[in-house]
Amino acid sequence: MPSEKIAPPLWQRNLLFAVACVVGASAVVSNLLTSDTMSAPKHQAGRYEKPSFRMAVDWVDEEFAADWKKAKLEPAPPADELTQIRRLSLGLTGTIPSLQEIRAVEAQPEGERIQWWLSHLFADRRTSEYLAERFARAYVGVENGPFLIYRRRRFVSWLADEFEANRPYDEIVRSLITAEGLWTNNPEVNFVTVTVDQNEEKKGPDEVKLAARVTRAFLGVRIDCVQCHDDYLGDEWLQKDFHQLASFFGEADLAISGIRETGNPYEFEYRRQREMVKVPTIVPFQPELLPERGRPRHRLGRWVTHKENRAFARATVNRVWALMFGRPLVEPVDEIPLKDSLENPYPPGLEILTDDFIINNFNLQRLIRVIAATRVFGLDSKMPVGHAPPTLEHDEHRAAFTLSRLRPEQVAGSIIQSASLTAIDADSHIIFQLNRSIQQGDFIKRYGDIGEDEFYIQGGTIPQRLLMMNGTLVHERIKNDLVTNAASRILATASNDTKVVEATYLAVLSRRPSEAEAKYFVDALSQKSFLSRKAKQADLYWALINSTEFSWNH
Amino acid sequence: MNYPCNSASHITRRTLLQTAGFGGLAWLTPVAHLLGRAQEKAPTHAPAKSIIMLWMAGGPSQLETFDPHEGKKIAGDTRAIDTSVKGVKLAHGLPRVAKVMDELTLVRSMVSKEGDHERAAYNVKTGYRPDPTLVHPSIGAVLCHEFPDAKMDIPRHISILPGQWPARGGYLGAQYDAFKVYNTNGRAGNITARVQPKRLDNRLAALEVVEQSFARGRRPDLDTKTTLHNTTIQKALRMMSSEQLSAFDVNQAPAKTRAAFGDTQFGRGCLAAIQLIGAGVRCVEVTLSGWDTHANNHEAHVTQNAILDPALAALIRELRTRKLLDQTIVICAGEFGRTPKINPADGRDHWPTGFSIALAGGGFRAGHVHGATAADGAKLDPLDKDSIHVADIHTTVQHALGIEYAKELMTPIGRPMALSDGRVIQTLLK
Numbered sequence: 001m002p003s004e005k006i007a008p009p010l011w012q013r014n015l016l017f018a019v020a021c022v023v024g025a026s027a028v029v030s031n032l033l034t035s036d037t038m039s040a041p042k043h044q045a046g047r048y049e050k051p052s053f054r055m056a057v058d059w060v061d062e063e064f065a066a067d068w069k070k071a072k073l074e075p076a077p078p079a080d081e082l083t084q085i086r087r088l089s090l091g092l093t094g095t096i097p098s099l100q101e102i103r104a105v106e107a108q109p110e111g112e113r114i115q116w117w118l119s120h121l122f123a124d125r126r127t128s129e130y131l132a133e134r135f136a137r138a139y140v141g142v143e144n145g146p147f148l149i150y151r152r153r154r155f156v157s158w159l160a161d162e163f164e165a166n167r168p169y170d171e172i173v174r175s176l177i178t179a180e181g182l183w184t185n186n187p188e189v190n191f192v193t194v195t196v197d198q199n200e201e202k203k204g205p206d207e208v209k210l211a212a213r214v215t216r217a218f219l220g221v222r223i224d225c226v227q228c229h230d231d232y233l234g235d236e237w238l239q240k241d242f243h244q245l246a247s248f249f250g251e252a253d254l255a256i257s258g259i260r261e262t263g264n265p266y267e268f269e270y271r272r273q274r275e276m277v278k279v280p281t282i283v284p285f286q287p288e289l290l291p292e293r294g295r296p297r298h299r300l301g302r303w304v305t306h307k308e309n310r311a312f313a314r315a316t317v318n319r320v321w322a323l324m325f326g327r328p329l330v331e332p333v334d335e336i337p338l339k340d341s342l343e344n345p346y347p348p349g350l351e352i353l354t355d356d357f358i359i360n361n362f363n364l365q366r367l368i369r370v371i372a373a374t375r376v377f378g379l380d381s382k383m384p385v386g387h388a389p390p391t392l393e394h395d396e397h398r399a400a401f402t403l404s405r406l407r408p409e410q411v412a413g414s415i416i417q418s419a420s421l422t423a424i425d426a427d428s429h430i431i432f433q434l435n436r437s438i439q440q441g442d443f444i445k446r447y448g449d450i451g452e453d454e455f456y457i458q459g460g461t462i463p464q465r466l467l468m469m470n471g472t473l474v475h476e477r478i479k480n481d482l483v484t485n486a487a488s489r490i491l492a493t494a495s496n497d498t499k500v501v502e503a504t505y506l507a508v509l510s511r512r513p514s515e516a517e518a519k520y521f522v523d524a525l526s527q528k529s530f531l532s533r534k535a536k537q538a539d540l541y542w543a544l545i546n547s548t549e550f551s552w553n554h
Numbered sequence: 555m556n557y558p559c560n561s562a563s564h565i566t567r568r569t570l571l572q573t574a575g576f577g578g579l580a581w582l583t584p585v586a587h588l589l590g591r592a593q594e595k596a597p598t599h600a601p602a603k604s605i606i607m608l609w610m611a612g613g614p615s616q617l618e619t620f621d622p623h624e625g626k627k628i629a630g631d632t633r634a635i636d637t638s639v640k641g642v643k644l645a646h647g648l649p650r651v652a653k654v655m656d657e658l659t660l661v662r663s664m665v666s667k668e669g670d671h672e673r674a675a676y677n678v679k680t681g682y683r684p685d686p687t688l689v690h691p692s693i694g695a696v697l698c699h700e701f702p703d704a705k706m707d708i709p710r711h712i713s714i715l716p717g718q719w720p721a722r723g724g725y726l727g728a729q730y731d732a733f734k735v736y737n738t739n740g741r742a743g744n745i746t747a748r749v750q751p752k753r754l755d756n757r758l759a760a761l762e763v764v765e766q767s768f769a770r771g772r773r774p775d776l777d778t779k780t781t782l783h784n785t786t787i788q789k790a791l792r793m794m795s796s797e798q799l800s801a802f803d804v805n806q807a808p809a810k811t812r813a814a815f816g817d818t819q820f821g822r823g824c825l826a827a828i829q830l831i832g833a834g835v836r837c838v839e840v841t842l843s844g845w846d847t848h849a850n851n852h853e854a855h856v857t858q859n860a861i862l863d864p865a866l867a868a869l870i871r872e873l874r875t876r877k878l879l880d881q882t883i884v885i886c887a888g889e890f891g892r893t894p895k896i897n898p899a900d901g902r903d904h905w906p907t908g909f910s911i912a913l914a915g916g917g918f919r920a921g922h923v924h925g926a927t928a929a930d931g932a933k934l935d936p937l938d939k940d941s942i943h944v945a946d947i948h949t950t951v952q953h954a955l956g957i958e959y960a961k962e963l964m965t966p967i968g969r970p971m972a973l974s975d976g977r978v979i980q981t982l983l984k
Contacts, residue, residue: 197670222687332687332967382771389773403780446743448731459782461728462709465790466744475748509764520763531753539753543760548783549768 038104038422043119045112048369056356061375063348068399076390076400079380081105083554085117086510088372090406090553091324093126094133095413098423099486099507114378118369125164126425132159134323138217138334139176140194149193149254151183158187169316169362170305173218177301182258192252192259204254207266211246218304220315220336223284236338241284243268248281248300261295285311285338307358311338317353320367324377326404326553347398349376377401381554404553405458408447411551412440412473418508418545419477419485443473460551468546478541480534491537497525500537508544599984601956602916603881604831605694606873607839608824608866610888611717612846613674613909615902617894618645618855619862620910621662621927628894628931630852639921647859650867656921657870657879659913659982663925665936666890666906666944671846674889674906675719681948681974688965692721693948694837695730696973699723700957701836707796708742709733710836714823717841725965729782732839738822740803745794758791801833802826811872816864824865828872831882845888849899862886870914883916883951894931907933911947917954919984945976953978 047053068075085105089097097105101120108116121127136156162172176191183189195209212224223245226237243266250266252259267276281299283290289306291299305312314336322328329347330336340346353370360366371377381401383389390400406414416439417424446467468474482488486507494500501521505513513521525536544550617623622634622645634643637655644652651658668674673684680690691699694711703710713720713732723730735742747754765784769776777784793799804812804825815821820842827838842861847854866886873879891909892902908927914920925940934941952959952974959978962970 380771384771387771389771391773403776405781446734448728458728459780460786461731461782462786462790462793463731463733463744465783465786466793469787469790470744470747470794514767517763517767521760524760531756535753539757539760542757543764546757546761546787547764547768548777548781549764551783552781554768 038100041116041119041123043116045109045116048115048373053370053373056352056370057373059352060349060370063352064374064376064398067348067397071393071397071399073394073397073399074387075375076380076383076394078375078378079401080511081113082506082510083380084114084372084378087324087377087401087553088114088117088121089510090410090414091326092121092130092368093124093413093425094130094407094410095126095417095424096508096510098417098421099503100422102506102510114372115369118365118372122166122365124423124425125160126423128160128164129156131163131323132156135159135163135319138319139191139213146193146196149183149196150190151187152190152194154184154187155190163364166363166365169364170312171362173305173312174301177214177218177304178295178297180259180261186258189259192249193254196254204263205249205252205259207246207249207252208243210249210252211242214300214304215242215245216334218315219309219311220318220330220334221311221338222335237284239270240279243270243279244282245284245300247279248296250279250281251296261297305362310354310358311336313354313357313362314350316362316364317350317357317367320364321353321371324368324371325398325402327402349374401554405460406551406553408444409440410553411447411468412443414550415443415473415477415545416440418541419487421486421489421507439473439476443467443471446471464551465546468551469542474542474545478538478545480538487537487541488534491533497522500525501540504537504540504544508541509547509549599917600881602883602954604835604878604883605697605837605916605951605955606824606827606831606869606882606884607679607694607721607837608862608869608884608886609679609717609839609841610845610862610886611675611841611843612671613888613890613892613904614845614858615847615851615855615892616662616905616908616910616927617892617902617931618647618852619859620644620648620660620912622646623894623927623929623931626929626931628896628929630896632852632855639923642921642923645855645859647855648863648866650863654867654870654914657874657914658920659918659922659924660910661913661924661942661947661982662908662910662927663934663938663940663942664891664909664911664944664947665934665941667936669890669904669906671889671904672719674904675717677944678887678889679719679721680724681945681976688967688969688971689722689724690971691724691726691730692732692839693951694721694732694839695723695726696952696957697836697955698730699726700955700973703834703836706798706834707792708798708801708830708833708835709793710834712827712830712835712837713839713841714738714826715819715841716839717843720841721837721839725963725971729786732837735802735826738804738819738826740805742799742802745799747794761787798833801829801835804829811868814864814868814871816861816868818861818865820861821865821868824869825872828869828876828878831878832876847892847901848897848903849901851892851896851900851902853900866912873915879915881916883918883954884914885911885947885951886913887911887947894927907936913947913951913982917983919982922982924979924982942979943976945974946979947976949974949976950979950982954983 082102085097089095105113105117133156136159140152140155175188179186179188179192181189183193192205192210195206196204197206215221215223223237223242226239226242247266251261251263253261253263255262266279268279269276281296283303286309289309290303303309315334318328318330318333318336322333329350337344353367356370357367376398379401381390381403394400395402447464448461477485478487479485480488482492487504490500490503490507494503498518501518502512505511521540525533617629618632622632622643623629624632624634633646635646635649635652637644637652639655642655644655666674666677668677668683676684679692681693682690698710711721711730711732712735714735715738716732716734716736720734721732749757800806804822807825812825815825820840823840827840830838842858844854844858869884870879873882873884890904890906893905897903925942927934936943949959957973959974960972962972965971
């Protein structure tokens with residue numbers, strides 16, 4: 001047979017098999033023997049109790065307390081710490097904490113756990129990568145973009161590096177606005193090249209798209225609404241405001257060597273005028289902050305990120321808040337009034353956090369820590385027994401934590417994480433990483449990504465429920481498999497059924513079972529039935545993964 | 555890129571958000587009816603009930619399908635063939651469709667402003683241009699929203715072989731998204747429980763224990779108004795055990811019928827679409843990808859037409875046989891057409907200014923052609939009286955379905971939005 005001729009000699013095949021066995025076995029062993037391999041993050045205990053930090057937190061707390069008092073609302077009590085830990089993990093890494101991580105955080109002294117957890121997350125590459133992906137949606141959207149000259153993955157990876165180094169956010173944004181060169185060598189250039197429309201006659205970056213992105217993503221204003229005509233009803237913006245801003249990108253040009261400042265000045269034909277006119281470079285507000293000299297994009301970058309241009313810091317605070325809470329402070333996330341008024345005051349906390357962000361040189365990690373330390377972030381999403389449940393008014397005033405539906409990658413990540421006792425992260429073995437990304441990709445497609453419009457609250461759908469109840473990913477992750485699945489390993493290693501149920505709850509829902517739940521499932525495990533214990537344990541996993549609690553941030 | 559912008563909303567948006575933004579799905583109430591529809595004729599027959607959307611992903615060439623220009627420079631070597639309607643010719647790759655031309659309405663003067671795949675697909679599927687402030691619903695989502703039906707166990711909006719941008723519910727909510735079916739082997743995905751019924755009951759009882767624990771201390775209407783979690787689980791369970799599921803299975807159709815559609819995924823998808831419409835589904839989208847022919851346009855169209863031709867012709871015939879054609883609107887469209895000029899790679903590029911779509915059934919005229927493109931392939935003037943805009947097709951289809959297309963719904967951003975904002979093209983209708 002022809003296949004025998006091309007097959008390698010037997011000894012080679014045996015060797016290959018042996019190598020595969022060794023690799024596989026080492027992977028299994030490294031995954032099984034996980035008792036205490038988690039490295040401790042650099043964390044300075046007590047640092048986040050100092051006045052310079054507490055002051056910002058206390059002021060935010062006072063503003064919210066005053067608002068609740070005025071609205072005559074009883075705020076929800078604090079959520080337990082594990083619930084807060086879960087919120088932070090979902091918001092910053094897109095997945096739930098592992099059982100091992102929960103044990104580690106519980107070993108920390110009380111009062112220090114939330115900030116210790118953040119130290120842990122900031123040292124974890126998953127955080128920077130996930131934040132980069134979420135920010136990138138606002139910067140460049142989710143589409144694939146122009147062929148060849150746009151590399152979204154490189155862009156996100158670069159952004160992740162910047163976040164990991166905790167580079168001041170104003171510097172990151174200036175890099176984006178002023179990016180030059182090739183999209184491969186200088187990944188930030190993709191912020192510019194994504195706007196090239198390869199089907200238009202005019203080649204080169206699109207000033208209008210760039211101006212729209214800059215104003216929405218960095219400044220939280222929607223001046224692009226006036227690109228076709230003046231704002232007839234509002235008196236805020238004129239059509240020229242937008243195009244004069246777009247004009248800063250006029251000279252950005254697409255050359256063989258990448259993006260260069262060799263283009264022609266921006267021209268536009270205004271409504272009711274019959275000819276194209278050269279549009280001057282003028283900013284729509286606070287013109288005194290614009291540097292007089294320099295190349296147009298550099299001047300624009302300085303103006304956007306100027307410490308006195310509060311719109312910049314405010315927009316960032318609003319976006320970070322949205323990532324942590326599942327909904328922004330001001331809705332929609334990219335439309336914040338430049339000034340507040342008696343009729344439309346800024347929500348509590350916004351200005352204080354904006355100040356704190358500016359004073360601390362646009363330090364994103366500090367901003368996240370401050371928000372995480374506030375009372376409002378820590379509130380429960382439910383009320384204790386004997387109290388009326390939170391109302392829509394509670395949601396409106398944030399007097400209780402508002403439920404938000406998990407994004408598809410958060411659900412997929414959580415399913416896969418719940419099936420592992422240790423954190424599945426960027427450092428884990430390549431076999432597990434591959435497993436994760438393939439399964440996750442298919443799952444996300446079927447669960448339905450909602451793209452850029454990610455902060456609207458939407459209910460669940462039938463395809464999602466079918467996918468969770470009957471789909472491959474959940475089935476594979478809960479079935480009896482001592483090597484890959486935590487369900488089996490918990491059953492095999494826990495000393496009694498109470499411990500089995502508790503560990504399962506911690507691994508899937510990041511909390512301990514209530515008394516009623518514990519009784520129900522311990523009884524179910526110990527009673528004789530037509531099902532084996534392994535099957536019952538898989539069913540417990542199934543029930544927890546299919547719960548509202550699992551699919552929502554709460 | 556232009557962001558269309560309805561500035562009538564600017565002042566009210568924030569105020570409305572504050573009053574309406576937290577009510578979960580409560581903003582979805584009709585708020586206004588536009589006046590000025592006096593000149594429009596009411597449909598003279600029972601309105602259509604359903605839509606079958608054959609989605610030609612990538613943008614087919616009008617010149618190699620519904621609008622040939624044989625002998626002209628722009629045609630390449632594409633020939634035109636006679637059809638069952640005297641004087642109307644189709645490209646030579648569609649001989650079977652030519653025989654059912656007497657049931658079709660061709661629009662050869664489609665114009666749009668979108669030349670990018672994603673934006674144009676959005677435009678043609680929703681009737682609106684992309685708007686960063688909100689997502690518009692696709693035509694099937696509008697139809698389901700306007701005509702609720704509690705009797706159906708299976709989703710009423712379905713996308714078979716969904717491409718990159720399947721039909722969405724947009725601001726109507728994700729529950730109006732098309733239900734995606736990734737294969738045509740007769741079973742919708744994930745509808746079979748992994749365990750026996752008795753064990754599934756055990757699992758559901760366990761789930762109930764966890765749900766009770768979660769519900770404690772929360773709003774009683776949290777599930778029905780906000781999360782829809784257990785509400786959709788009940789619907790999913792109902793679907794899993796429904797007899798209506800058999801409508802997905804094309805293997806029950808006679809072999810001869812199946813053969814007529816062609817032995818392709820798309821052909822089977824078209825047959826499934828008919829069965830689903832017959833079972834009460836409102837809108838089925840079936841996607842045929844591969845039309846983005848920047849290189850070797852003519853060769854690629856031979857392949858594509860070989861799939862489309864039998865499927866479309868059989869679809870029309872089978873709908874007629876089953877007496878479903880009058881109540882079903884068939885739309886065969888892609889996101890745009892392709893350039894009259896053949897590029898150096900023997901391909902054609904994107905062309906939104908003078909492309910074709912085909913419609914049939916549901917009150918549309920039979921054997922009718924609207925508009926024409928020039929022999930030199932010049933761009934159509936969007937302001938020309940014969941030019942038809944994407945929104946006009948949506949408005950006309952909605953009108954034929956008995957939808958009050960001018961009705962405005964309040965969107966989640968507090969901006970009222972008409973279901974469709976084009977014109978009814980009366981000459982396309984019977």
